[in-house]
Amino acid sequence: MSGCPRCGAPLEATALHGLCPRCLLEAGLGADAATPPGGWRPPEVESLNALFEDLDVVRLLGHGGMGAVYEARQRKLDRRVALKVLPPELGEEPGFPERLEREARTLAKLSHGNIVGIHDFGRAGALHYVVMEFVDGKSLRQLLADARMEPGRAVGIALQICDGLHYAHEQGVIHRDIKPENILVDSGGRVRIADFGLAKLIEETKTSALTGPHDVMGTAHYMAPEQLDRSSAIDRRADLYSLGVVFYEMLAGQLPIGRFPPPSHRARTHTHLDAVVLALLEHDPERRPPTALAVRNAIEGSAPRRGPATAASRAPAPPVQRADPARRVCLLVLVAGCLGFAAMFLAWGSVSWKTLEEWKYGKGRDFFGDRSSPEHPFNSPFFESHRRMERPFRVAFDAWHSHVFDMPNGFVGIVAAALALLAGISLASTWRAPWRAYGIPSAYGLLHTLAFLCLLSGNGGSPAIGSLLSLGTFVVMGVAALQMRPAAARRGDPGPAILRSRLVRRRKARRQVNG
Amino acid sequence: MGFATTRWSVVRAAGGGSTPDARAALETLCAAYWYPLYAFARRTGRDAQEAEDSVQEFFANVIERNAVAAADPGRGRFRDFLLAAFRNHLRNEAESASAIKRGGGRLTLSLDAGAAEGRFLAEPRHDATPGRLYERDWAIAVLERVLAGLRRSYASAGKERLFDVLRETIAGGERALHASRAEALGMTPGALKVAAHRLRQRYRQALRNEIAATLADGEDVDDEIRALFATLAPM
Structure with missing residues (x-):
């Protein structure tokens, strides 16, 4: 299967000596054999010369439903121009001259290296015309018909179309009829987009004579779905769809019709372009790239740097890593745990040693009954052994507490609480910076566990329970660390701001010491 | 015919x-x-x-x-x-x-x-x-018949080679009109262009006649051409 050089439809080689049946049928249209398809015969060069004083019309370059284009020379300025004569039916429509004027003024403001500029427009006799820059080269349609396009060249052309389109879109002008016929490539390889806005002008006019086969058939393949059903307002993304069709055709040599494969399946092109082309061809405008600039960046960004890669690994614009639910739960557990520790430390710290001793070993009645009674759980053999076991820790803690630092008990609790809060904050900051999941929380976890063990044992808690809790903390930390991907670590993430600033401060201090 | x-x-x-x-x-x-x-x-x-x-x-x-x-x-x-x-x-x-x-x-x-x-x-x-494919086949059969008829009439005048060269210009291709082709046929490029134009005219007439032959009185040939064109839309 190859494409018809004229209309681009896929051809079956078996029938008609490889001629395109659609074009053959079209050639039979029209009652008068001399009348070209479309029902309108472009004026002769001589008759145009009589109409335009300042122009020497040289030859007819081509014609279609949107008018006829002639090569001409402007005598005064001695430059080559292209003269576009619009179909006379258009001019008969009420309000057309005003619309043409409005449109031409908008288009005259478009000045860009990839857009064919407008010199003049007006009316001569019964004909409306537009004088444009002359582009000495070929249309993309001709280039596609001449030879198979190299992928590199296709990318170059697509990038230039993006530039021109983005510029026009930023000026608020939508082309509406991007197709290979309207993409001109001059002899220097520069791409020029022609016929900006003419589609809109003609669509608005909706002359019945113009809804002949040429208008609809020729360009329907390049139109965005929302353009075809005419139900919704179109925006710049319609042009991007058409660009997608053109790009696909350049790469694959065929139109993307029906259930089409990615370009790389049809031709030897790099798979990295598939995602870009397929995104442009999305049926829903919302899913297309938002601007031509984004397309340009996607094309450039997806260029292979280390040789061809798979389509999957070369998807455009890697999506922001979203925290998955499991990871989120882990982080919540960690943060809640830290806050819990903080609250606990605060509570323990604020209660005086004596009160604690009294709570645990004092006399009197409590929930379980009389403390002095051997029935009370605290006087059970289990708690007796427990108390024996923790005695050394209590002694050590007592010593550290009251003799070494000579600080009130509450202070230690407050310091521990502050550490726990710091840990919570740092954990919260790891939300989007996964590598810290390994280092910082583990370090804080260790710290917390030590402090916790210390306090617990010192205050008469069971070292066994303390170890169990610390083990649990480590398990939670480990799970959290596994849930987080250390991708940011490879990218050289500097770490949480708190630590960073501390590091910087330390470095500064060292420099001052050295200096 | x-x-x-x-x-x-x-x-x-x-x-x-x-x-x-x-x-x-x-x-x-x-x-x-x-x-x-x-x-x-x-x-x-x-x-x-x-x-x-x-x-x-x-x-x-x-x-x-x-x-x-x-x-x-x-x-x-x-x-x-x-x-x-x-x-x-x-x-x-x-x-x-x-x-x-x-x-x-x-x-x-x-x-x-x-x-x-x-x-x-x-x-x-x-x-x-199958119904749609039938119409598609029909359109191609019409075109094949017209082209075969034209070729026969060119052959009877001894201009088979000319027809074979110009065949692709019927559907609007201009590449066949290259000067080297004219030379090979022993014609000037101008004469080849004229011949292509004539073939186009004859083709158009033959196609319209062929299609008219399958229509009842009062039906429009252009309508039928458009209908056949629509059946050839890519599926």
Whole structure:
């Protein structure tokens, strides 16, 4: 299967000596054999010369439903121009001259290296015309018909179309009829987009004579779905769809019709372009790239740097890593745990040693009954052994507490609480910076566990329970660390701001010491 | 090509094959357009031999039994008539065949696994229906016939090579008009261009005549061309 050089439809080689049946049928249209398809015969060069004083019309370059284009020379300025004569039916429509004027003024403001500029427009006799820059080269349609396009060249052309389109879109002008016929490539390889806005002008006019086969058939393949059903307002993304069709055709040599494969399946092109082309061809405008600039960046960004890669690994614009639910739960557990520790430390710290001793070993009645009674759980053999076991820790803690630092008990609790809060904050900051999941929380976890063990044992808690809790903390930390991907670590993430600033401060201090 | 007599409108006006002229015209038309019918039969689940038999028998029926007279006058075009009549024919054929199999038309359950299987096999392979593909084949048959007729008439004037070179210019290609081609034909590029223009004109006339031959009186050739064009839309 190859494409018809004229209309681009896929051809079956078996029938008609490889001629395109659609074009053959079209050639039979029209009652008068001399009348070209479309029902309108472009004026002769001589008759145009009589109409335009300042122009020497040289030859007819081509014609279609949107008018006829002639090569001409402007005598005064001695430059080559292209003269576009619009179909006379258009001019008969009420309000057309005003619309043409409005449109031409908008288009005259478009000045860009990839857009064919407008010199003049007006009316001569019964004909409306537009004088444009002359582009000495070929249309993309001709280039596609001449030879198979190299992928590199296709990318170059697509990038230039993006530039021109983005510029026009930023000026608020939508082309509406991007197709290979309207993409001109001059002899220097520069791409020029022609016929900006003419589609809109003609669509608005909706002359019945113009809804002949040429208008609809020729360009329907390049139109965005929302353009075809005419139900919704179109925006710049319609042009991007058409660009997608053109790009696909350049790469694959065929139109993307029906259930089409990615370009790389049809031709030897790099798979990295598939995602870009397929995104442009999305049926829903919302899913297309938002601007031509984004397309340009996607094309450039997806260029292979280390040789061809798979389509999957070369998807455009890697999506922001979203925290998955499991990871989120882990982080919540960690943060809640830290806050819990903080609250606990605060509570323990604020209660005086004596009160604690009294709570645990004092006399009197409590929930379980009389403390002095051997029935009370605290006087059970289990708690007796427990108390024996923790005695050394209590002694050590007592010593550290009251003799070494000579600080009130509450202070230690407050310091521990502050550490726990710091840990919570740092954990919260790891939300989007996964590598810290390994280092910082583990370090804080260790710290917390030590402090916790210390306090617990010192205050008469069971070292066994303390170890169990610390083990649990480590398990939670480990799970959290596994849930987080250390991708940011490879990218050289500097770490949480708190630590960073501390590091910087330390470095500064060292420099001052050295200096 | 005797277009004056081999016209569908002539056949219709004569109420089928009742006059020798109309009968000859019908035969010509049928002979010209057997392939789309054959392809249709193949696509509706018949093998090559069966399809050929069906088409042969169908034409014999149409021409002998004066089926045209019974044709629905609403169906103006030969193309539509032929498909409708052929569908009928295939249905009758299938009915009589199954009647023989079942042993003489005794009432059977309408849940027929064989029929379901047949229907499954007959499912089109694309999302196109056999009917649509028939129209597509029809369009191509028309074009092939026109091109073959043109080539014959060029050949009778000894200009086969010229035709073969210029064939691709009919559909609007200009590459064939390269100077090297003219040289090879012993013509100037200007003369080749003129020849291409003439071929285009002759082609247009021949295509319009050919299509007009399959239409009833008062139908528009351009409409039929557009209809055929639509059937050729990529699927």
